[in-house]
Amino acid sequence: MSQNMMKIDLSKCVGCGSCAIACKIGNNTPERLGGQTFNRADFITETTGLFPSTKWIALPVLCNHCDDPACVAACPVAPIDDVNCVGGKRKAMYKLTAANGGLVLHDNARCIGCRACQRQCPYSTANAGASKANYSVISYHSVEPFGYLTDNSEAIAGCTSSEAEVRNTVGMTELAPAYKNDWTYVDVCGVTQNDVSRKGIVDKCHLCVHRLNDMTLAEPERKPYCVLACPAGVREIVTSVPAGAKVLASKKYTNLRKVVLITPPTSGSSRPNVYYVGNFSFR
Amino acid sequence: MLRTKIIDKLSTNTDLIGIYDSRCLRMRFNKNRCSKCIDCCPTSAIKIEGGLDINKETCTQCMLCVAECPSGGLEINSFNFYSIISKLRKSSGGTEGGLPPVLACNMQEDIKAHINTFCMGFLSEEHLIALLIFVQAPLQLNLTECKSCKNSFIVDVLKKRLELVETKISPHPIPLPNGERGRVRGKIMLIEDKSDLQYQAIPYDRRGFFSALKKLTMKGAASFLDSAVDQKQMSAYGDKVLPFKRKLLNRVLSVMIENNTKDKESVIARSVSPHLSLRGSQSEPKQSQSEIPRFARNDKEKAARNDKEKGLSNKILANYYFDLVVDDNCDMCFACIGMCPTGALKEPHVSDDEHESINKEHTPLNPPLVRGELKGGMLFNASFCNGCGLCSDFCVQSSISIKHGFSGETPFEEKCVKKENG
Numbered sequence: 001m002s003q004n005m006m007k008i009d010l011s012k013c014v015g016c017g018s019c020a021i022a023c024k025i026g027n028n029t030p031e032r033l034g035g036q037t038f039n040r041a042d043f044i045t046e047t048t049g050l051f052p053s054t055k056w057i058a059l060p061v062l063c064n065h066c067d068d069p070a071c072v073a074a075c076p077v078a079p080i081d082d083v084n085c086v087g088g089k090r091k092a093m094y095k096l097t098a099a100n101g102g103l104v105l106h107d108n109a110r111c112i113g114c115r116a117c118q119r120q121c122p123y124s125t126a127n128a129g130a131s132k133a134n135y136s137v138i139s140y141h142s143v144e145p146f147g148y149l150t151d152n153s154e155a156i157a158g159c160t161s162s163e164a165e166v167r168n169t170v171g172m173t174e175l176a177p178a179y180k181n182d183w184t185y186v187d188v189c190g191v192t193q194n195d196v197s198r199k200g201i202v203d204k205c206h207l208c209v210h211r212l213n214d215m216t217l218a219e220p221e222r223k224p225y226c227v228l229a230c231p232a233g234v235r236e237i238v239t240s241v242p243a244g245a246k247v248l249a250s251k252k253y254t255n256l257r258k259v260v261l262i263t264p265p266t267s268g269s270s271r272p273n274v275y276y277v278g279n280f281s282f283r
Numbered sequence: 284m285l286r287t288k289i290i291d292k293l294s295t296n297t298d299l300i301g302i303y304d305s306r307c308l309r310m311r312f313n314k315n316r317c318s319k320c321i322d323c324c325p326t327s328a329i330k331i332e333g334g335l336d337i338n339k340e341t342c343t344q345c346m347l348c349v350a351e352c353p354s355g356g357l358e359i360n361s362f363n364f365y366s367i368i369s370k371l372r373k374s375s376g377g378t379e380g381g382l383p384p385v386l387a388c389n390m391q392e393d394i395k396a397h398i399n400t401f402c403m404g405f406l407s408e409e410h411l412i413a414l415l416i417f418v419q420a421p422l423q424l425n426l427t428e429c430k431s432c433k434n435s436f437i438v439d440v441l442k443k444r445l446e447l448v449e450t451k452i453s454p455h456p457i458p459l460p461n462g463e464r465g466r467v468r469g470k471i472m473l474i475e476d477k478s479d480l481q482y483q484a485i486p487y488d489r490r491g492f493f494s495a496l497k498k499l500t501m502k503g504a505a506s507f508l509d510s511a512v513d514q515k516q517m518s519a520y521g522d523k524v525l526p527f528k529r530k531l532l533n534r535v536l537s538v539m540i541e542n543n544t545k546d547k548e549s550v551i552a553r554s555v556s557p558h559l560s561l562r563g564s565q566s567e568p569k570q571s572q573s574e575i576p577r578f579a580r581n582d583k584e585k586a587a588r589n590d591k592e593k594g595l596s597n598k599i600l601a602n603y604y605f606d607l608v609v610d611d612n613c614d615m616c617f618a619c620i621g622m623c624p625t626g627a628l629k630e631p632h633v634s635d636d637e638h639e640s641i642n643k644e645h646t647p648l649n650p651p652l653v654r655g656e657l658k659g660g661m662l663f664n665a666s667f668c669n670g671c672g673l674c675s676d677f678c679v680q681s682s683i684s685i686k687h688g689f690s691g692e693t694p695f696e697e698k699c700v701k702k703e704n705g
Contacts, residue, residue: 076311076312076313076314076622076677077310077311077312077313077520078307078309078310078311078312078313079313079333080333080334081333081334091313092520108519109519109520110305110519110520111519111520111521112305112311112520112521112621112622113521113620113621114618114619114620114621114622114677115616115617115618115621116618119616119618119679126616142630198519198521199521200521200621201519201521
């Protein structure tokens with residue numbers, strides 16, 4: 001296996017949002033709340049200029065799984081030995097070696113919720129509302145995600161039953177799959193991740209690593225939800241830098257709002273692995 | 284399966300000490316250099332780099348690390364210290380002539396004691412204070428066999444800890460039951476010489492014998508069938524856990540504060556032994572009731588006693604509790620809240636109840652607050668703070684400082700240490 005990269009062909013993207021919907025359903029991420037965007041794969045749009053010379057762009061976004069991730073450097077948790085991670089050390093946020101797929105992954109069980117990764121990530125903001133960002137790669141659960149599933153209070157006081165009661169009545173004792181986040185990627189690196197996403201920790205894209213490495217799936221199915229869902233084939237998992245590729249330049253806290261595309265990735269950056277090709281301007 | 288379990292159980296050096304990576308200061312913050320457990324370990328059995336671990340081969344189970352760890356990263360598995368306290372209270376009246384109860388370890392056979400526990404290295408300063416306050420009679424720690432034990436060093440350690448406790452709270456002597464004002468040393472006696480030991484076994488009657496036998500066999504069976512062969516505990520790093528030492532001290536302090544207004548004996552009895560009956564409380568209820576007016580007979584005396592108690596609780600607050608100061612540079616990033624291992628710091632999120640009540644009254648000019656949105660400033664609860672300093676070390680703005688000694692009204696309430704705008 002080699003470093004997973006994503007090629008996003010903007011000339012094909014119409015901004016339908018299938019990727020975002022598929023991600024939300026597949027990974028069961030919570031709704032936007034308290035300045036946190038949560039969706040792991042999303043699309044953002046921007047309209048500029050005055051009529052009639054207006055410009056509208058749609059831009060699919062996700063975690064860049066950088067070669068030199070700032071989030072991993074910022075994580076304060078003491079590293080434990082793991083040969084499958086870059087540098088042989090695994091923190092709560094860690095990058096797998098290229099031989100293991102090169103993803104930047106987050107360990108729910110070891111996360112202490114300090115949000116240092118979120119502050120240091122050039123593509124994230126602590127409060128998307130306050131910094132007027134459209135999207136943040138890393139989000140923080142300030143309240144219990146899907147707490148309503150186990151909520152015993154009446155939906156309408158004195159009138160209806162509670163969410164938990166309804167679920168019990170119809171036999172939905174299992175919580176939604178990704179809330180449990182009960183998947184392993186032992187095949188990749190021997191790491192078992194089966195802790196739930198919960199209040200007080202951060203949450204980010206894992207490029208559907210559980211699908212990428214699930215040998216029970218047919219070969220064409222071993223792709224992230226956002227890739228599978230795209231009707232136009234905009235998103236594509238690649239292993240080498242595509243021709244004419246550009247990456248998102250990022251200016252901290254204003255990123256992903258005023259989108260600038262530059263080429264090629266500068267050495268000082270975190271060297272992201274998501275590339276954009278094609279013309280992104282629509283009139 | 285049972286056979287392998289039993290063999291496992293017998294062959295390993297049992298998992299007395301639970302290891303909680305998630306609470307270890309070094310595991311939470313890679314720049315932290317806490318090495319208390321390594322420093323105190325006489326056999327260098329503890330390893331921190333690359334994951335907290337104890338070498339079962341060399342560990343002598345002296346429990347010094349358990350007493351030293353500031354955040355409860357090492358704690359004794361399924362051990363109830365409160366039951367020891369209540370048993371000591373019970374046996375202090377059980378012997379004839381009122382000889383002080385004896386506490387000893389179970390490292391060797393036939394150590395004379397009313398209660399046997401692990402190697403007494405686990406008695407931290409907080410444990411000693413709890414014994415001072417909760418066990419009314421003087422207490423003997425039987426260290427007579429320590430000389431021949433591999434853990435002989437704990438005698439010096441215990442002496443040192445008692446001295447520390449004495450210097451920290453000594454201007455306010457602990458009241459002894461006979462009316463004298465004894466010092467700490469007079470209250471907890473370290474007995475090294477066999478001739479100094481005053482021990483009288485409590486005679487068992489038929490019922491007592493059989494209940495003890497039942498308890499022993501049940502305990503043995505339970506420990507054999509316990510599936511937790513793996514010593515390593517897995518708990519999430521995001522979960523905040525207060526170390527037992529701090530819980531114990533909080534209990535002591537809350538009892539002392541409550542004590543100023545109520546009868547001491549009943550308050551302690553309620554807090555220490557919910558399941559074990561106190562001396563005389565069942566067989567002679569009249570006597571324990573008659574003690575209340577005796578204590579309250581002289582108002583002046585009572586007031587003086589309360590002053591003494593207040594002084595003592597203030598001493599504990601000044602020496603064992605911490606205060607947190609946040610300066611103006613704080614930009615409310617709340618990294619400290621995630622870093623804190625015990626949950627002393629809290630985010631001022633709108634709780635669900637508040638959310639409902641606020642939104643009932645909202646007007647178009649005052650839009651409803653979104654659940655999970657921030658409201659107010661950062662909250663600090665001193666009774667949860669173990670003074671580890673992770674928050675101030677980790678603070679990007681270096682705006683947090685930890686002060687030794689708590690000076691506020693009560694440590695049990697959350698107070699706002701950082702206002703939202705300023």
